[in-house]
Amino acid sequence: MSDNAKAAAPRKPVARKDMTRWQWTWKEMKRNYAAYLMCAPFFLIFFTFTVGPVVLSIYYSFTVFNLIQPEHFVWLENYMRLIFDDDTFLKAIENTLIFAVVTGPVSYLLSLVTAWFINELAPKIRAVVTLIFYAPSISGGVYLIWKVAFDGDEYGYVNSLLMRYGIETQPILFFQNATYVMPICIVVALWTSLGVAFLSFIGGLQAVDKAQYEAGAVDGIRNRWQEFWYITLPNMKQQLLFGAVMSITQSFGFGDIVTALAGFPSVNYCAWTIVHHLQDYGGQRFEVGYASAIATILFAIMIGSNMLVNKILSKVGQ
């Protein structure tokens, strides 16, 4: 009976306001199931290996966990200790910020300016020059040649030069002397930083429509600078954003270069960054809870700075 009654009832069109938000979503999902199915493999992997660990790490940052014994919950204790009772962490933040502020924007501008200049060259020369500038960042551990150059031995290149010309009488331990470690690491970081961002800039510069420059000239562009600011840059906003994100991530992650050059830990923590602090607690001291708290803070800083960059980039061309 009831079946018949239902069938008899007039079919009412379904409207969005008739159902809850969840019901609506579910319905839409069923309708577009093919798209979801195709996304599924990526999402599964993405959630398992990227989102999962981030969430897990945030959870562990509220616990004491040594990887072997079960964790126990301590609320905000890790954060309290990190912020109020860890001098080394403050040093790490300081160094990281110096690194980020110096290498981030500088390498970004350097990439942009170099790309701009290179773009003016003849295509064949451009290809060669591009390779030269890009080479340091593709060839993995090539920054290690700086270690040879600044070797603390008297046969190290720089030391041997300094001693030959009588500037020094004893070899300087460049990588074990707090005075030199940071500057050298920053220089090396800059040297390797002309990477993905730089390439994308070159791509962006070449993608700008030539017609726009002509139109600009008609509209009263007076010099190359105006052309660059009003036509070139707005046209490559996507590349700029991409480059910025890459630069920032990179500038926070220079830890490996520092470790390779100055050792772990660098002497007197002089080039100690947040990443090092994290590796120290997570790897050497078996304090994963604490390390997770550090990671969470680093995560927050990175998101914050990316938002800031977005803000700044929106001003381009205005």
Place this chain on the structure above:
Amino acid sequence: MRKTLFSRLIALTLAFMLLSVTVFAVSAASATEGTESSTADYVKETLEILGDIKWPDYVDEHSDKKFYKGGDIVINAANYSEFKQSASEDSSASTYNFGVSDSLDGKQNVLITPEYGSVTWKVNVPESGLYSIDIEYYPLKAKATNIERTLRINGEVPFNQVRNLVLTKLWSDEYDRDADGNIVFEEDGNHNQIRPTKVETPKWTTYTVVDPTGYYNGEFYFYFEAGENTITLEAQKEPMAVSSITVREHEGMISYEQYLEDCKAKGYTTAPEGSKIYIEAEHYTHTSDSTLYAISDSTSSITSPQDPLYQILNAIGSSNWGTIGQWFEWTITVPEGQAGMYTINPRFLQTAVAGMFVSRRLRLDGEVPFEEANNLEFLYNSKWQVSPFSDGTYEFEFYLSEGEHTFSLEVVLGNFGPVYAEVQDCLSRINEIYIKILQITGTAPDPYMDYSFYNRIHNEIVEMKVLADRLTEVSNQFVEISGGSSSNSATLLNVAQILYKMNRDSEGQIAKNFTALKSNIGSLGTWLNNIMKQSLTIDYFIIQPAGEKLPKANGNFFQNAWFEIRAFVGSFVYDGYSFASETDAGDVIQIQVWTTVSREYAQIIRELIDENFGKAYPGISVNLKLVAAGTLLPATLAHVGPDVMMGESQTQVIDYAVRGAIHDLSSYEGLDELTSRFSSAAMTPLTVALGSPDGPKAVFGIPQTQSFNVMFYRKDVLAQLGITIPETWAEFKSMLPKLQSKNYMVGMGTSAACTSTYYMFLYQHGGSLFTNNGTTISFDTESSLAAFDQLCKFYTQYKFPITYDSANRFRTGEMPVLIADYITFYNQFTIFATELKGLWGFTLVPGVEQPDGSVNRSTYSAVTAMVLMEDAVSRRGEDVGEAGFKFMEWWMRTDIQSQYANELIALLGPAGKYNSANVEAFNAMSWSSTELKSLKTVTNNLFCVNEMPGSYIISRYVTFAFTEVYNNNANPAEEILRYVNTINSEMDRKREELSNYNQFYVPAEKKD
């Protein structure tokens, strides 16, 4: 005779004085001071070695003498005249005593000579002349290494080459045979073939005195005056029995043409058509070394036999067979009616020396058949080759009669020998000149400074030209022999160029090219070492009449493709990282053992387990797994880890133990016996007291390896400066001005090693690392501050270098004194600088003199350990802890460790020495008796520091303090004190964090 010797000595001394007048003055002065006898011994010995002449000089010197013709003069070894033992040799470990034995393996009245001491025989020769010497010997079973002796004639070493005569032993494989008598190799659980056990099969052998370094072909001859002379054999390594010494006529050899003619004269003809004898190279009957064995070759699809997946023993050689004097011997049978002239055709691969050939000496039935058989050449090719034995000119034919024959191939330098000798000689001369320049300029000469080289080292500058000419000549010879110039001649010419420049314009060019000279000396030495490795791989031999068709040397396209495809597909199925045991039956206990060593090492461990552990404990099956470092932590977290983990560092052991992941071994029976096998220090870092300092002691691991530092020194440099080996730091300091005034450096450890060096000083001052039973650091005590101050002063006041390449500097001699990790440096240097054999030594580090006059020479050491994981006891509902412990106990047994060490040497050559924590096994390795004596004193002085939770922080802050002092000349005491609180609070924090588990303390010292 006496007179000539005397005048030669005088001449040598004079030459020596000319070279270093000032140096001599110092040495004379210190000699008169009357220092300790052993040190004086070393100075004397070293100067003697430095004064040695070479074989070509000896030949020149005696070119006017005539060769003796006549009957053999045989001396019965039992009629010796004297036996002496020197103080620096260790005789306690020897299993053989010097003396005459009534009978040994069929010989009566033979003389047993142990691995120490020297024996002298008197010999009466009828006329003055040149004689060759034969020694009939029998290798006595001891260590798995060759016998070495120094030959003296009338008390003198006639020339340098007889300082280290090498007498090989005889080894065979214990093959299994199938029903038909064919050799079959055993297989492991993974179907990989296992090498048969090597056994020593000694027999009486006649050794003719030849060049052990392989530079010079032919037997040596010696000049004897008519009348009574003495022959002395001084032991370097290994015991042997001697039955007779024969002084006889020098024998030349017939040429190949002569040999052919002789054969023709005897009516020998080519063997009947179709006669073919085939033998696999891996089925050899004897080898000269325990380290020579069958290998598995997978480079070719048609190596016989071959398998794409499993390891099949199918060849010999490769890098395993390249050291001078090593030989393999094969036995073949010529069937009835097939006697005649044959060619011997190996299928071989020679990729070792690009563009050149490697050499082998052929012995047929124990004799070299003709002169040219000394230099069989195997040409370079990236592919396999099949071709007859040849010297480059002839393809040799040999007469083989019916019945059994043996033939052997021995590694020699062949025609290149004299060339290499020449390069070697030039190299050591250039090195001496380099040191001379270094003494004037230091390591970084100023090109604009006036050093007046011309006045100061005039002779050396003149010699540069001579050396450069010699090198150019040698490089021409190279081009000639190898046919065409190659990178080989370039290395030589580079050095020659530099020398020419320096010679032409000494003031301008010496300082300028000094660094280039150094790096070129290094590369020349390395090049020489590499080119002298005569590696060769042989698959099989085909012995057939000349001119018949030879089999293909390489697989065709389809064979290769099929092989590769099967190997590729198989690689998905085959698990090469798990070394499962064969017995997987029901009621055996299975234990999981993980190791992080390399594959070859794991293979050896597996073989030992199969051979030995399986027999000792049939109820336990061991599953050995090869894992990457760092796998243990996640595996433990997920409870899928091993039961026994091998090779963990002492810090890791305590890190895991304090978190409850490692099982305490103290309750197992037999632990006391087990720990008694190690040096008393080795257990320190693995033992803690639980709960309170007097609480129960827990043992969290069994030491596997123990590393420690010793002081290496260049005997030649120190002897020339007349420096005695320092025993205290005070003596060490008084040595420094002598060295530093000549621009020599001392290496006390790089900045990375400063913590362990600091610990050394700390313990020598009577301190220890922790106070309050391991809860606080001791850096604020007086002894700690004194120790740190002492450490820093060496770097700040004496300007010791803080980063350096130790092996290179020790080799060139610019850093003649060096404190370094024993086993690493020893291994590296033994193969790195073969030319310096006998010119360097090592001893205990100097010590701090105590108020009572004794010297505290404590030496820092660290261990790696194997541990029993807690999971072994609790995870699978069954307790396999006992089985795990049995495995650990078994692995650290003396015989197993000795076998393992021998296998490693077999695998890696002389650089494969392994620092077993088992003291007896360590001592049983192939050390010379002098080395052993030094090592034993070291073992008694070792200490290890305790490991406490949080102790990783200590070395970090010590390094900080140390670099601060070094860089900014800060006050050492202030710097180290600055970190005491930080370290203590970190350790407190750790203790608190881990308070839910047992608290660890340094165990209270036993007072006895």
